[in-house]
Amino acid sequence: MNATYIDGAAQLVYLNIMQKLRFLTAGESHGKGLIGILEGIPSGLSLSSDDINKELKRRQMGYGRGGRMKIESDRAEIISGVRWGKTIGSPISILIENKDWKNWETGMSADIEHEGSISPVTRPRPGHADLAGVLKFAHPDIRNILERSSARETAMRVALGSIAKKFLSEFGIVTGSYVIQIGAVKIRDYELVIKNTDFEVLFSTAEESPVRCPDIEASGQIIRLIDEAIKKGDTLGGVFEVFVTGLPPGLGSHIQWDKRLEGILCHAIMGIQAIKGVEIGAGFSMADRSGSEVMDEIFYDAENAHFFRKTNNAGGIEGGMTNGMPVIIRAAMKPIPTLKKPLRSVDIITKEAFEAAYERSDTCAVPAASVIGEAVTALVIADAFLEKFSGDSIGETARNHGSYLEYLRQF
């Protein structure tokens, strides 16, 4: 996180959570498309639009999604920063067109001549940015808020995150996720997952599940639960877990609050729409256990010359730094706030009470949220990796990384 101070009183005017990478997204849900820029990826990384599109497809899947997913079928176009299949070190920019744009060309037009071509939205939905947004930005039309607060924007975070994932994979670092709870249905070994180091198996099982759940029995129960919710016109939330394997110790830092890796990760995960809780490793469950049950004791493997742990309650982070174990983040998503079942609200113009019922929304988007969680985690980890190893080209980063690994072996 960088801070700029404008005077001697050290007034904090600017905060940027990333140190080496930076990214920005733009675009409205029914606008022409989404735009994203990612700066700081070294030159020489192989990258194609297929690398990005396969992640976009993963975000669109999941049992319980609404009608929008059928229209979307996202495809990324790389506009800059890549030449002949390799990054060139300049900002990478991406465009994802909104397939539905033809129906919104006047309603979402930038031109004043189209003003009033669709009716304003005046009924704020509970659980959305709608009411707080119109009050804050002084809008008479909730559309000016909902178009950007919508999770449509996360398609671009997934696109940019896919580049970070590709970068990390060059160094044997793998980011993945799976769903461990939807509604009241939890996977059977809910507390054990953090100790299970066979992430490959969990991940590949989850990839085959319609709800990204690594427990096949729980998957079936979840699907039935979603079907029931659809029938009742209600919605569901849940919990997903993101893991990162192959990390060296020492990414992040203990020296300042805003350099602690878990803080930055939590910020990024909480930045996903509808995420209301984040834990690192055993998280909240550590609170009711004693220290001797929770601390991950340290061992040394002389043959392979490295320190290791037999447990991972810390979720791979101690003192704000990676400790060499897999990083594990859990996130809780609230139920989707737009319901077919009516919710009470008040019209912003007439101030009359009404009961809102909406169609065509997701019933459950926890599987999609887990893919978004992977993406933002990869962006934060790639940033911490570049902060540690730097490099303008992949070769330079690899040399720095390799010499650190050698130093660790000699330590």
Ligand SMILES: Cc1cc2nc3c(=O)[nH]c(=O)nc-3n(C[C@H](O)[C@H](O)[C@H](O)COP(=O)(O)O)c2cc1C
């Ligand atoms: C992948 C994903 C899909 C979502 N789909 C919907 C949806 O179809 N309908 C809806 O009302 N909210 C949906 N949401 C949640 C809203 O975007 C979110 O609750 C809302 O913007 C308010 O933000 P907050 O919950 O963070 O306060 C989705 C969230 C994610 C991450």
